[in-house]
Amino acid sequence: MRKRIKPKRIKKDNLLISLAVFVFFVIIFAGIVYKNHGYTKQAFGLENEAVSIDNKLTSTASKMPNQPLALETCQDNDEGMNFEVQSTVSIYSDQTILRSYQDYCQANGSNVVVEYTCQNNQPQMGYHYCLNGCVSGACKPAPGKGTIYVIHAVDTEEMGLDPKQQINTLNLSNYGPGSDVEYVLSEPYRNVNRDSFGGKIKLSWFLMNDEAYCQSTQADCNIIHTTMRQYTQKAKAYGDTYSWHYHHQDWNDLNNDGIFFWNQLLTFNQTPYTHGTDVELAEKMLASQILDQQFYPSLIRMGWVWENTDFSNWLDDILPYDFSNLAPMYNNQSTSDGIGNVYDWRRALANWSAYHPSSSDYQLPGNLKRQVFKCGGSLADVFNAFNLANQGQDVLICTYIHSNYVYFDRYSWLNSLHEVIRRYPEVKYKFVNALEGIHIMQNIIDEQAPSANVNRQGEVYTLITNEPLFAYPFGAIKKPDGSYARIKPQVLEPVISGTSYGWTFNLAGLDYSEFAIGGSDQSGNTFVTQKYLD
Ligand SMILES: [Ca+2]
Ligand SMILES: [Ca+2]
Ligand SMILES: [Ca+2]
Ligand SMILES: [Ca+2]
Structure with missing residues (x-):
């Protein structure tokens, strides 16, 4: 349900400082900089902004048919001038997003956030000076206590692939009208899950592909991506991201008894399997994403969180951010048929620090380019993060869930988070998507794709x-x-x-x-x- 937007929702403790800063800013720029534009054909400034933001959202808004103005409703996802949350104002006609405007930092190195709101059912933009700097479309919180940045990763899959069956008909009943996935992309779910700044929960969707999907009756290696396309606009409006979840497996017979399985592969050194070498199988998944989905990922969570050093070295020429570390966990199964869920993160960093892996050991810090982040952990890990934040350090934490859990209710971390927060009442936590979290932590202000x-x-x-x-x-x-x-x-x-x-x-x-x-x-x-x- 989309309701009328409540008026400004600024936390009391931030109100005075926000007002003071705002007044200061208005004086400095003699009223020139702060502008309110209605979205009209005459407002060229805003129309230009809208175009660039729509591009950033890779929205298809400009291709949507124009609806009469009277039917349009404006929704501000952070409900007013909430400068510490990067959010989006969307113009809806019925359930369809016609246009979206995302808060952003005005320029590289600028301390000014451009904040969107709704007024009279129309988008408005305003400028606000951030005392502690602007990054990833929001003001940074005041220093003192650290802030916990919370990533919720969703390993986005089909339901119940049978590893003993070569050709599966993939069950996609968890998507579409009335499904769990649709539910978590709706207001009732987003509204109840808020961070300390009033921001709604953001999800980082890791869309699965693998050879078993290519070989399914649907014959679409990227069927999850195909299925999630119906939600792309909504997901972007909530600040979600899409990226890559790859299960490294092929249809083979490890013990040569004539009985085949979809088996996890544990090599990445050009070993030939039924549908190609191990390297070819992974490269096929990227090539098909590029050609069939017009999509290139910058983040990955590996299927079964498996990696080895050969794979890690290959991945280092693919993408910059890797959320596969589950230190200190490991799982060694037998290597007979039916293999799956084998991984080893025993030697990797088990705190929340990112590391560049070594070219001779994917678990150890070293000379490679990409960064490996821990995703998933125990309650003790969450306490550890809040303890660090209580001492003044910002900490990026990450939890994951599978898309086929009912209503994603097993986000037990949300409950444990609340338990931890009671012990650290002064530490604030903020929901971010994976890329946003990295950008905030590392002060990265480039959010523009290359031409x-x-x-x-x-x-x-x-x-x-x-x-x-x-x-x-x-x-x-x-x-x-x-x-x-x-x-x-x-x-x-x-x-x-x-x-x-x-x-x-x-x-x-x-x-x-x-x-x-x-x-x-x-x-x-x-x-x-x-x-x-x-
Ligand atoms: Ca807003
Ligand atoms: Ca905002
Ligand atoms: Ca066999
Ligand atoms: Ca760039």
Whole structure:
């Protein structure tokens, strides 16, 4: 249900300081900077803003049919001028989001947050000076006690794949009207789960793919992503993110008794399996995401939280942020048929610090580029985080759940969080999505995806970006037989020319039907180019 928005909802203890700062700001800028624009055709300033924000949300708002103004309703997800929460104002017609406006920091290094509100059912924008700086579209809380930033990861899967059956019909009943997934993307769920700043819960959706999905009767490796598309606008409006959950498995017969299973794979060194080598299987999942979903992830939670050092080294050229660490847990099963849920994080950091892994041991800190974050833990881990925050340190914590739990009620962490909060009444906690949490913790202000232009000359494609990438870009092809593969650029290091970065892909002699390129900048903002046909 969408209701009329309550007036300003600013916490009492922040009210005076907010007012003082606001007045100061208005004086300094002599009333020039603070503007209220109604959304009208004449308000070019806001219309420009709307376009850029819609782009940021990768919303399809501009393609939606224009509805008569009278039917539109305005919803402000942080309910007024809540400067410490990054949120979104959305214009609805019935249940459809026509346009969205997300709070943002005015400019790189600026302390000014641009805050959206609803007035008279229309979006309004205003500027507010943040005393402690602006990051990820919100003012940073006052120093003193640390703040706990809480990520809720959702491993987003089908229900009940039978590992003894080669071709499954995937059960997607947890999605669609009346489903659990739809419920957690609705106001009743978001409204009751609030952080210390009044912000609604945010979910970080890790969308699963694997070879068993490719081989299902639905024959869609990315069927979860396909299914979640109906929620993309809503999820973005709540500040959720989509990223990658990959189960490394193939259909094989480990003990050669003629009975096959979907078995977890424990290698990543070009070992051949039924549907390709271990490396090809993973690269197929990325290539199919790029070509069929126009999507490139910057975060991952590995299926069964499995990694080994070979895999970790490969992943280091894919994406910057990895939430697979479940230290100090491990699980060794027998390695006969039916293998699954094998992982080892015994040697990894068990506190909440991120680390760059070592190229000789994925569990130890070292020389690699990406960062590994712990996700999941015990009540003691939560107490540990609040204890650190009580001593003045900001802490990023993460919990995960599967999308097929009823109403996600087994978010036991929400309950344990409340228990912990009673012991640390002065420590505040804030719900963030995974990328937002990293950006706040590491003071990363780049939230802009790279511009990515392709110059094609015959079968030679040159990708030009306007900023460095996290790693070399991922070229994806689909072959005429329907298979997918990765194409690496000819030279992995970019050719730098002024402020542009170039990589060349030579597809001459390759039999392909589609080609596209995906990648991430150094802050986890991703792009996918258009598709090119042979
Ligand atoms: Ca607002
Ligand atoms: Ca806000
Ligand atoms: Ca067997
Ligand atoms: Ca960027």
